[in-house]
Amino acid sequence: MKYLDEFRDPVLAKKILAQIKAAVTRPWVIMEICGGQTHSIIRNGIDQVLPPEIELVHGPGCPVCVTPLEIIDKAIAIASRPEVIFTSFGDMLRVPGSEKDLFMVKSEGGDVRTVYSPLEAVTIARENPDKEVVFFAVGFETTAPGNAMAIHQAHEEGITNFSELVSHVLVPPAMEALLSAPQNRVQAYLAAGHVCTIMGWKEYEPIAEKYKVPIVPTGFEPLDILEGILLAVRQLEAGRYEVENQYVRSVRREGNRSAQDLIQEVYEVAPRKWRGIGEIPQSGMRIRKKYAAYDAERKFSVGDIHTAEPELCISGTILQGLKKPPECPAFGKECTPMTPLGATMVSGEGACAAYFKYQRLEV
Amino acid sequence: MCLAIPGKVIKIFDEGGLKMGHIDYSGTVNKACLEYVPEIKEGQYTLVHAGFALSILDEGEAQKSLETWAEMEDIIQMDEPEESPRKPFQS
Ligand code: SF4
Numbered sequence: 001m002k003y004l005d006e007f008r009d010p011v012l013a014k015k016i017l018a019q020i021k022a023a024v025t026r027p028w029v030i031m032e033i034c035g036g037q038t039h040s041i042i043r044n045g046i047d048q049v050l051p052p053e054i055e056l057v058h059g060p061g062c063p064v065c066v067t068p069l070e071i072i073d074k075a076i077a078i079a080s081r082p083e084v085i086f087t088s089f090g091d092m093l094r095v096p097g098s099e100k101d102l103f104m105v106k107s108e109g110g111d112v113r114t115v116y117s118p119l120e121a122v123t124i125a126r127e128n129p130d131k132e133v134v135f136f137a138v139g140f141e142t143t144a145p146g147n148a149m150a151i152h153q154a155h156e157e158g159i160t161n162f163s164e165l166v167s168h169v170l171v172p173p174a175m176e177a178l179l180s181a182p183q184n185r186v187q188a189y190l191a192a193g194h195v196c197t198i199m200g201w202k203e204y205e206p207i208a209e210k211y212k213v214p215i216v217p218t219g220f221e222p223l224d225i226l227e228g229i230l231l232a233v234r235q236l237e238a239g240r241y242e243v244e245n246q247y248v249r250s251v252r253r254e255g256n257r258s259a260q261d262l263i264q265e266v267y268e269v270a271p272r273k274w275r276g277i278g279e280i281p282q283s284g285m286r287i288r289k290k291y292a293a294y295d296a297e298r299k300f301s302v303g304d305i306h307t308a309e310p311e312l313c314i315s316g317t318i319l320q321g322l323k324k325p326p327e328c329p330a331f332g333k334e335c336t337p338m339t340p341l342g343a344t345m346v347s348g349e350g351a352c353a354a355y356f357k358y359q360r361l362e363v
Numbered sequence: 364m365c366l367a368i369p370g371k372v373i374k375i376f377d378e379g380g381l382k383m384g385h386i387d388y389s390g391t392v393n394k395a396c397l398e399y400v401p402e403i404k405e406g407q408y409t410l411v412h413a414g415f416a417l418s419i420l421d422e423g424e425a426q427k428s429l430e431t432w433a434e435m436e437d438i439i440q441m442d443e444p445e446e447s448p449r450k451p452f453q454s
Binding site: 001002003004006012014015016018019036089116117118119120139142143145146149153156157194197198220223227248249250251252256258259262349 | 366367369371379380381388389395396398399400401408410412413414415417418420421422424425427428429432433435436437
C-alpha cells in the first residue's frame, strides 16, 4: 500500500542502520514517546538490530494506558445507568476499573457500544432522542480534533442528549515531567508523529533548549523510526539539541491550524492525573464552560468518585521508561492480555502487551 | 490509539454540513471527515485517525525521504542476529 510499503523496505532499513552504526561512539538512551512507535519497534525487532550503545526506552504515549483508574470507574458508573447509551473506541472496553470493566457492564445489560469515530456517537444521539448518549473522549492531541468536532456538531444541531466523558492528555507536559524527574535517563526523544501532525513542533523548541535534549518528531514505519534514531544520535554525538522533523510527509512546524482552533474552542488546558505517574500540571484538557452542557461528569455528577491505584502493577515505572515489562514479576504469569492487571497489558499499544505479543520475555 | 492510516481520497461530499470523503485504503473504502483538511482534493492521500483526516500527505517530501535513504551508503555489513524471534523488518 502506498505510503506504507515503501517505508518498510528492508534494503533501505539496512542502509539507515549502517549510518546509525557509523555515527554512534558512546551509549545513549532514547525514548520513543508513542505506543504506536513502541509497537512498531518491537514488532520489527528494531531494538535488537541497533548497535548495543543505543537503548530505546518506551514512553507514556498510550492514552489508554495512562487513563486513570478513577475515570474508568466513572465511565462504568455512567454506562451502568439505564437511560445511557455509552459509546467508546474499542480499546477502552477491556481496561480494568477497580471492580469491573466496560465489557462486564455490557454483559450485565448495559448499552455499551463501540464506535469508530466520535461523529458516530452524535448520530446515535440524533437517532435516540429518548436516551442519553455519552462518548468516552480519551486520547492525545491526535484524537482531540475529532472529539472536539463531535461536541461542536451536537451544539450546531441543537442535540442535547449527547455528552462526553473527557480524559484528554497532552504530550509536552509529560515529556517535561519525565525530564525533570531526578531518576530521568532519557537523553533524546522521538516525538509522536501524529500528535505533531496536529500540534506542530513549536511547543517542543523550549523543551529541547531547556533540558538540552534532541527532539525528533518521528513517523511509525520502520524506516521512519530508524531515521528518527539516526537524527537523534547524530545530534547527541555532536552535542546539539534541536527539534528536527523526521516525519516530513505529514508534520509541519505550525501543525494543523484548523484542528488546533476547534480544540481551543471546545476544550481548555487543565491539570490531569496520569495512571501510574500521578497528576501533571496543565497536562490535560477539559470542556470549556461554554460547552458545559456536553460534559458528562457534570451531567451525571460522578465528580466525587476517587479511586487509588493498586500497588501490584509496575506500569507507572514502565511508562516513565525506568523499567521494561519483563522486569515486572507478574508479566506473563498473573498478567497476560487475557488477564490484564494493568492498562499497559490491555491496550495493544501498551509496552507490556507488545512485549507479550512478540514474546520478548527477557530484558 | 494514535494510529493513523494513509488512504486516497476518492470522493468528496457534504454530510450534515460537514465536508466528508470516501477514502480508499488499498481496496477497502471507508468514510472520513475532511473538515481539518479543507483544501484537500480527490486523488490526494491523507492520514486518517478515528474517522478524521489529519493531514494531506506530501508526495514530494515522501519521495525525497526515500531518495535520501536510497543514496545512503551501506558502510557496514549487517549481521542478522540468529536468535531473533522474528526476522527484522518483515511485516
Ligand atoms: S505486566 Fe501487567 S502487572 Fe506488570 S506492569 Fe505490565 S500491566 Fe502491570
